[in-house]
Amino acid sequence: MACCSAAVAGELRRTAIVEAVERVRTSVVNIHGEKTLAEGEVPPAGMDSDRRVNGMGTGAIIDPRGYIITNHHVVDGVDPINVTLADGEECVAKLVSHDPDTDLAIIKIDVSKTLPVTPIGTSRDLMAGETVIAIGNAFGYEHTITRGIVSALHRTVQVGDNQKYEDLIQTDASINPGNSGGPLFNIDGEMIGINVAVRVGAQGIGFAIPVDKAMQIACELISAKRLQSVWHGLVVESEPSQHNPAALVVRSCDSDSPAAALGLEVGDRITRVGSLDARRPMDLERALLGKHAGDEIEIVLDREKAESKLHLKLVDLPAHLKPNDEPIWELLGLRLKPISGDDFRRYQTRYRGGLNVVAVRSGSPAARQGIRRGDVLVGMHIWETITLENVSYILNRPDFASLSPLKFYILRGNETFLGHMSVAGAKTR
Structure with a gap:
């Protein structure tokens, strides 16, 4: 009898929250490492010694091959990026792609096993008051679980001068330092947000990026066009039907694209890409990860309730579709806006305009000279840099190679700094 009572008590303790945590905790990873914070002026005018600070955060596995979504600020400037899996295995990750404006990043670990993927829900139907669960590396305590409710929706939060979050989920689940980049789950164990911010000194107030927005950004960050410079020509969106709950509908198809040549049309329903069910646009890009021009992938269509299989051949991204700031990123290591x-x-300076530095590639000429995100590039050599076209003009000049080391001027706060950067492939005078 006592045995039966204990079993019943155990079942009563196994709440929906316990069951959700058991299903998803292995898909959450802890991220940690050291970040270099450069102080002082831009070299060669003089810079104080670098400071090394400990960083920590959390990530959610979005692909069994080791792709992880987290916050950009969690991994920005961290080298190496150390990842701890739920079973304690330690890995080193590489930064795949990132977007400072939305504070999202994709990193990847190389493992010999198939990893559990975080179940992805939707943020379209969130209700104020519904239960949510956060799992994260709170204060460095790995896989800490907290629970709360959705306190409010569509919040705007300003963090410092350079980061503004919009349309956030507010929750009273404890979101502590180290939770950033980790998943916020609903009671069914589906990720409905990416934790991003905590109000310092406030209790019971945390925030998360809605998962639908996060997955839209993640789709762009891992796109074949962005990572492999290959092209398929499709624009798709989720549109499950009663006949097939897992489907993407083709919203547009470039007329001269490989997809159009294959016969894909607007309105076609894609149910599978390669080995992946096509539930959301990110699944199309996940299936193309690692593919190159000339590679083929099978696409399964649902046309009038009949299954059709096609083989899509990828091609190099046409020159007119390549981002116009790509040479700036490749040569200088800067993303400018x-x-x-x-x-x-508001800078109250004599300069007529400038470009905001939104990202700096680690190890790039710009990074070596101490240029930081948030700086404003106002000039290079003898030319002003008000638009991206101004910078492109400088980089495309026939005599550009003779300009190295390239003189640059930046604004940082109300101060102007001068520096020189050596550009790879350019001749040093």
Whole structure:
């Protein structure tokens, strides 16, 4: 009798929260490492010694081959990026792609086993008051579990001068330092958000990026066009039907693309790409990870309730579709964004305009010279840099190779700094 009572008690303790955590905790990873914070002026004018600080965060596995989504600020400047799996295995990750504006990044670990993937839900139907669960590396305590409710939706949070989050989920689940980049789950164990921010000094107030927005950004970050410079020509979106709950519908198909040549049309329903069920646009890009021009992949269509199989051959991305800032990224290691006239005037400087530095590639010429995210590039050599076209003009000049080391001017706060960077492939005078 006592045995039966104990069994019943155990079942009563196995709540929906316990069951959700048991299903998903192995798909959550802990991220840690050291970050270099450069201080002082831009070299060669003089810079104080670098400071090494410990960083920590959390990530969610989105592909069994080791692709993980997290916050950009968790991995920005961290080298190496150390990842601990739920079973204690330690790995070193590489940064695959990132977007500072949305504070999201994709990293990858190389493992010999198939990893559990975080179940992905939707943030479209979230309800204020519903139960949520956070799993993360809180204060360095790995796989800490907290619970709470959705306190509010569509929140806007300003963090410092350079980071503004919009349309966030607010929750009273404890979101502590180290939780950043980790998943927020619903009671069914589906990820409905990526934890991003905590109000310092506030209790019971945490925030998360809605999962639908996060997956849209993740799709762009891992796209074949971005990572492998290959092209398929499709624009798709999720549209499950009663006949087939796992499907993508083709919304557009470039007329001269490989997809169009194959006969794909607007309105076609894609149910499978390679070995993956096609539930959301990210599944199409996941299936193409590691593919190159000339590779083929099978696409399964649902046309009038009949299954059709096609083989899509990828091609090199046409020159006119390549981002116009790619040479800037490749040569200098900078992602730049124009600044409106009204926003620039607050700097109260003699310069007419500039470009905001939104990302700096680790180990690049810009990084070696101490240029940071948030700086404003106002000039290079004898030319002003108000638009991306201004920078492209400089990089495309016939005599560009003779300009190295390239003189540059940046604004940091209300101060102007001068520096010189040596550009790979350019002649040093």
